[in-house]
Amino acid sequence: MEGLQVILLSCLLTFLFISPMATAQLSPSYYANICPNLETIVHDVIKQKSGESVIVAPGVLRLYFHDCFVNGCDASIMLISPTQDDEWHSPDDMSLTAEGFNAIVSAKVAVDSDPQCNSKVSCADILAIAARDVVSLKGGPLYTVELGRLDGKISTKDSVVLPHPNFDLDQLNAMFAKFNLTQTDMVALSGAHTFGVAHCEKFWYRLYNYSSTVKTDPSLDPGFAAFLMQQCPQQYNPISFVFLDAVNPLNFDNGYYVALQQGRGLLGSDEVLYTDSRSKGTVDLFASNQATFYDAFVTAITKLGRIGIKNTTDGEIRLDCSKVN
Incomplete structure (x- = not known):
């Protein structure tokens, strides 16, 4: 009985001291006290980049979809391997653009330049906000983004499975139903x-x-x-x-x-x-x-945006969106 009490106490302590990001549900107000200017910072960068190139808006939105649809919304699509064995280099991801990728990198730099936000915001959350912003900037709906994601640590070419342009309705429905x-x-x-x-x-x-x-x-x-x-x-x-x-x-x-x-x-x-x-x-x-x-x-x-949310075991807040810490 004493051994069981020790185990239960250990589990309770683990639960109490685990990082909030590992247990908290996604929330629009997640960064309210962590990085209160986050959405404004990201919006300003994405607006500027979208004005520089018409490729940025569709590039960012496609990047978000491809990210969430493979390993979950964890910015794993942005991990670049020296051996090119990463999602970005999959044949199914050849439609992704450097302009969309670089817009997220620029937003991350801008966010981290704010002392209150430095190293506290995931690339995955920045990508989610940017996807919303390009939709809104191009005349679409302005909606609330749920936040609190961690960045993934794994990206492999073989993990990429996306809808193909010749899929019929049954194939499309089956793939989306998995999520x-x-x-x-x-x-x-x-x-x-x-x-x-x-x-x-x-x-x-x-x-x-x-x-x-x-x-x-x-x-x-x-x-x-x-x-x-x-x-x-x-x-x-x-x-x-x-x-x-x-x-x-x-x-x-x-x-x-x-x-x-x-x-x-x-x-x-x-x-x-x-x-x-x-x-x-x-x-x-x-x-x-x-x-x-x-x-x-x-x-x-x-x-x-709720697919495949990582915890502190398999996720982190990347300092550089293109590589693990």
Whole structure:
């Protein structure tokens, strides 16, 4: 009995003295007394960087999604290995941009330059705030970000498993369901394709090699298909790309869903959201009501931000976002 009491006391002491970040739930006010100017500092840097390059906004948002979807929202996507065996160098992450990465690095430097914040804010939380800010700066909803993440310590190329541009609805739903994200969440998060680009290799098969019987994907609007063939001929330049939203590629709006209705979804995994009757109604709803889309997007990206939160055993606050301490 005495031995059991010792064990229980030891467990109680461990619980009492463990770091608050290991036990606390994510909270919008996590840094209120730690780094009260955090969101203002990050916002100012992201606004400046977004003004310098149109690539920054979609680059930051894609970086956040790719991070959360692989090892959880822990900024592991930003760890760079000397051997290049890291997430950044995975073929599935080749669409990520240096501009998005560097914007987060700049925000981290700015945060750490505040004496009250120095070495107290994770790269993962800075990335979460920056993702919200690029959405808002480009006309999307301004939402509350939950904070209190730690940075991960592991990043491997083989760990990267992301939705592919030729996925059908069942494959998309199955992948998102692993993270307790519903079909509606998936359709709403896909709306992030309202800005950004895709390289020709991601949709080339829809133009020239769709199936054994049909050369061009019949769900593509003929005029849009002709336009894409001009931008991406059969012998295309590997760096050639097309805007995901051909109408308003620099704005965060519901134009992505309108494009799907018109057969102008760039990726196969985009257009299937409209051609499959199970998700078509959601696309129609978001296309007709931008406020409803915004509400669904905020719900979905908030749920996304809760994936894989690290504790003090497998996480830390990195001094440099690109390497472990």
